[in-house]
Amino acid sequence: MLRVVIIGSGNVAQHLAKAVERSGSATLVQIYARHAEKLAFIVPEDKITASLNNLAEADMYIIAVTDDAIAEVSSKLPFEGRLVVHTSGSVAMEQLDSKNRRGVFYPLQTFSKNKDVDFKKVPLCLESEYENDYVILEELANALSDSVYNTGSEQRKALHVAAVFVSNFSNHMYALGSAICEENNIPFSILNPLIMETADKVNTLSPIQAQTGPAVRHDQKTIEKHLDFLKDNSRKEIYKILTQSIQNTNG
Amino acid sequence: MLRVVIIGSGNVAQHLAKAVERSGSATLVQIYARHAEKLAFIVPEDKITASLNNLAEADMYIIAVTDDAIAEVSSKLPFEGRLVVHTSGSVAMEQLDSKNRRGVFYPLQTFSKNKDVDFKKVPLCLESEYENDYVILEELANALSDSVYNTGSEQRKALHVAAVFVSNFSNHMYALGSAICEENNIPFSILNPLIMETADKVNTLSPIQAQTGPAVRHDQKTIEKHLDFLKDNSRKEIYKILTQSIQNTNG
Numbered sequence: 001m002l003r004v005v006i007i008g009s010g011n012v013a014q015h016l017a018k019a020v021e022r023s024g025s026a027t028l029v030q031i032y033a034r035h036a037e038k039l040a041f042i043v044p045e046d047k048i049t050a051s052l053n054n055l056a057e058a059d060m061y062i063i064a065v066t067d068d069a070i071a072e073v074s075s076k077l078p079f080e081g082r083l084v085v086h087t088s089g090s091v092a093m094e095q096l097d098s099k100n101r102r103g104v105f106y107p108l109q110t111f112s113k114n115k116d117v118d119f120k121k122v123p124l125c126l127e128s129e130y131e132n133d134y135v136i137l138e139e140l141a142n143a144l145s146d147s148v149y150n151t152g153s154e155q156r157k158a159l160h161v162a163a164v165f166v167s168n169f170s171n172h173m174y175a176l177g178s179a180i181c182e183e184n185n186i187p188f189s190i191l192n193p194l195i196m197e198t199a200d201k202v203n204t205l206s207p208i209q210a211q212t213g214p215a216v217r218h219d220q221k222t223i224e225k226h227l228d229f230l231k232d233n234s235r236k237e238i239y240k241i242l243t244q245s246i247q248n249t250n251g
Numbered sequence: 252m253l254r255v256v257i258i259g260s261g262n263v264a265q266h267l268a269k270a271v272e273r274s275g276s277a278t279l280v281q282i283y284a285r286h287a288e289k290l291a292f293i294v295p296e297d298k299i300t301a302s303l304n305n306l307a308e309a310d311m312y313i314i315a316v317t318d319d320a321i322a323e324v325s326s327k328l329p330f331e332g333r334l335v336v337h338t339s340g341s342v343a344m345e346q347l348d349s350k351n352r353r354g355v356f357y358p359l360q361t362f363s364k365n366k367d368v369d370f371k372k373v374p375l376c377l378e379s380e381y382e383n384d385y386v387i388l389e390e391l392a393n394a395l396s397d398s399v400y401n402t403g404s405e406q407r408k409a410l411h412v413a414a415v416f417v418s419n420f421s422n423h424m425y426a427l428g429s430a431i432c433e434e435n436n437i438p439f440s441i442l443n444p445l446i447m448e449t450a451d452k453v454n455t456l457s458p459i460q461a462q463t464g465p466a467v468r469h470d471q472k473t474i475e476k477h478l479d480f481l482k483d484n485s486r487k488e489i490y491k492i493l494t495q496s497i498q499n500t501n502g
Contacts, residue, residue: 198421219317222334
């Protein structure tokens with residue numbers, strides 16, 4: 001059984017820890033957290049350490065901390081020549097300290113507290129400094145997910161930017177829609193079927209084919225009515241720039 | 252059984268026609284289309300007419316044409332005093348010709364060709380000039396959907412703007428993500444689980460709680476890397492303005 005140590009206690013670390021524990025074919029040996037209380041009820045207490053110097057022996061160390069802290073944490077590891085990976089979409093593998101064998105284990109998903117994720121469906125994007133290590137990364141990835149990809153640094157960077165658009169920015173569109181509902185005493189839940197159907201459509205249609213609404217219809221009357229309705233300047237600006245972009249993209 | 256005539260042959264008309272046919276508790280008496288061939292295989296040929304003067308007797312006439320054509324079509328109807336509704340989110344009920352009893356039957360969903368929709372889950376937003384007619388609209392709505400709302404014109408306008416944000420604009424975020432994937436030889440399908448999870452999250456979390464990514468983390472390094480990666484000026488601009496808006500909204 002692959003022995004895994006996770007370093008970090010945020011959303012990615014927690015979801016990953018649960019997935020390893022549940023996999024049955026890899027063992028979570030230990031998890032490092034400066035604040036152990038964040039992991040209460042997620043992993044057994046005796047698996048948590050608050051000191052990097054106490055890190056247990058393992059086949060793989062997964063650094064799941066904020067992007068800015070990855071380089072520093074990796075340089076503080078008190079050992080050499082072991083397999084150390086990070087989970088970030090946008091940090092180069094080379095940011096990891098070169099005293100260890102480096103790699104990337106990037107789960108392409110959005111993780112929130114209090115929202116379970118079916119890890120089997122999470123695409124895992126792998127990268128390794130040495131070919132032999134790729135086999136180890138792949139073994140863990142296959143134990144956790146049905147969807148494993150070998151991506152180079154450039155592709156991973158592109159994927160991360162694409163992910164910001166399809167996930168972070170889409171979610172912000174939901175936030176703006178929700179604010180408009182709230183201001184007009186409409187329950188946001190009325191929009192849920194529309195949100196789910198919009199997401200579901202691009203499983204079978206390309207987003208270009210799936211585009212509907214006043215922008216793609218060049219329905220200038222409705223567009224002007226909407227701009228008139230939006231009193232907030234920032235929302236007006238977003239409405240204009242996205243309408244323009246839809247018209248440029250869809251023709 | 253409620254007898255329904257649909258006027259129009261676009262996506263909304265087609266999905267509505269199928270829903271009425273399947274409902275079992277309302278009858279599609281007839282459908283008007285200038286180009287009957289658009290409805291081939293969707294409704295039986297003998298139910299299609301290309302002439303407004305041939306319109307059959309019915310309890311309700313549903314005008315499902317483009318927003319700009321609603322007023323004109325309603326004024327051309329060769330009868331008076333009957334119940335005539337439109338299906339638009341953004342057109343006032345009063346745009347319908349006043350010679351008939353007016354109403355609105357607005358399905359809050361995105362309809363595309365070649366993509367079936369579970370009509371039972373489509374929120375239907377109703378409005379009527381006369382109280383007695385609301386009962387008729389409600390009877391049809393309940394026959395087609397489990398989700399029926401009485402919305403005034405102002406609320407409907409707000410909902411339509413909110414729908415543009417959560418659906419049309421989100422879909423455009425998918426289009427931009429898809430373009431980035433294509434340009435980097437990555438299959439867009441790798442993003443589907445992320446897209447579905449992002450949509451699914453706001454069934455249980457508020458969009459504010461669900462927000463993840465570099466903008467909400469104020470991760471300036473990643474934001475700059477992404478802007479540097481985006482060569483296209485329009486995408487750069489969208490990335491900046493949405494990052495700013497997330498930071499203003501989430502604090």
